[in-house]
Amino acid sequence: MKKRILLLAGGQSGEHEVSLMSARSVLSALPRDQFDVTPVVISKQGRWLPPTETQRALETGEAPTGGDLVLHRAASAEGYDAVFPLLHGPMGEDGTVQGLLTLAGIPFVGSGVLGSAVSMDKIMTKQVLASAGIPQVAWQLVVRRDWQAQPDAVRECAGQLGYPLFVKPANLGSSVGISKVARAEDLDGALNLAFSLDRRVILEAMTAHKPREVEVGILGNDAPIASPVGELRFDADFYDYETKYTEGRASMHIPAPLPPEVAEQVRTLALRAFRALDCAGLARVDFFYVEETGELLLNEVNTMPGFTTTSMYPKLFEAAGLNYSALVTRLVELALEDR
Ligand code: ATP
Ligand code: MG
Ligand code: MG
Ligand code: MG
Structure with a gap:
């Protein structure tokens, strides 16, 4: 029987539009012979939109207003086998939606309440990773x-x-x-x-010199694997919003041209961080590599990274031999796995 998937997108954070871009890619990639997918867009006000408004939001790329109260509509999530909360930022990637789904007893893609909340908060992340002995900036x-x-x-x-x-x-x-x-x-x-x-x-x-920015994907629950390491290059003072989302401003290099022992260290530290933070399903772990000093510093862990077909996370696993649609299928399997 086909699995019924509820795909949540949009949301209340400053990353609402980015989430809708990711959702369009996932929607077209989930194999229809295996999954029945229902998208629900969450408006910037935090309300869940009915089907026609959801469709309109996916087409226009944003939903400033509208929708029903979350608790009202969440009850209807009961009929689904799994939820894919493709939401970035607060009220989506931070454990709130994960808490709602946990209470409702519905499996979902990605980290649970704890891993999502701790990883979303850059201060809590730094505290946990410091106690795990992972190098970071002051x-x-x-x-x-x-x-x-x-x-x-x-x-x-x-x-x-x-x-x-x-x-x-x-x-x-x-x-x-x-x-x-x-x-x-x-x-x-x-x-x-x-x-x-x-x-x-x-x-x-700030790192001692302008750092190189390298990222690695993690996939799995309690026996996770690390992807090859990728590098982002861009012509800007730092990797700001405009540079991230303006076509042609940044380039991805996979695998990153790094000394093999540095790449291995990235993967090892990322797996350690994933475990220390109690992440599940997926995460993109970002590092600074200071070439001049050889320092490798963990910057942050994203539990729901950008997920368009050209985003770093899916590209990293594509390089590992897992194409976009196999990757989203795997994420749903991991959501349904007994742990
Ligand atoms: P994402 O979109 O990956 O979730 P974010 O909003 O969580 O990003 P950061 O990754 O913390 O933000 O920082 C954004 C960018 O700012 C980095 O990619 C890097 O270019 C620059 N940057 C942030 N912190 C530092 C630092 N301590 N030293 C040097 N550069 C930094
Ligand atoms: Mg970042
Ligand atoms: Mg981040
Ligand atoms: Mg992020």
Whole structure:
């Protein structure tokens, strides 16, 4: 019998549009002889759209408003064998939707509540990975109240990390709200931007030199495998939103031209991180490789990485011999696996 799959896309985060792009690719790739796929787009207001509005949102690439209350519509998810929550960012990739599906007793693709929540939060990720002995840049946590009540203490703390530094909302993706701050004078603006998007902000020391950016895909549950390592190259100060999503601004190199022992280290550290964070199904683990010093630093773990046919994660597994449609099929199998 065909498996009935509910594909969730869109969502409330700044990555709503990116999610719809990913969803279009997955929709056309899930083999129809094995799966009955129903897409449901979640509007930016967080409401689940009925079929005609979902269709319209997939075509236009966004759904600013509309839809039914989530709990109302989630009950109808009961008739599905599995859910593919193809949502990026808060209220989708962060354990919230995963919690809802867990309560409803429906298997779903990707990490559970814990792995999703910890990996979405850059501060929690850094704390867990530090205790697992994984190398990372120096960093500091700032909460909005600190910034409001003691701005000088926050500026001082940034000064200790040194400039340039990165200011990031703790829970976001696609570089939304991230600034590279070259001088102390630009710190306030960067913090105000990040705090407009999140209550918690991370300040990160920049790598000693502009790093090479290498990424690896992980696939599996408790016996995961690592893909070949890929590299992103782009002509920009850092990998910001515009560079990520403007055609032709970045290029992917698979496999990354790295010394073999560095590539092996990337794969080993990524598997360790996946395990430490209790990830499941899939993750894309991103690293900085500082060629000048030979340092390899883990940047972050994305539990629902970009998933268009030209995105890094599917391309990495394609290089390992698993094409896009075999990959999404495998992800659904992993969701249904007894653990
Ligand atoms: P994604 O879309 O992969 O989820 P994100 O929004 O979670 O990304 P990061 O990966 O943390 O954001 O940072 C975005 C980019 O900023 C990186 O790819 C890199 O180009 C640059 N960057 C971030 N932190 C640092 C750092 N500490 N040192 C050097 N470059 C950095
Ligand atoms: Mg990220
Ligand atoms: Mg992300
Ligand atoms: Mg990233």
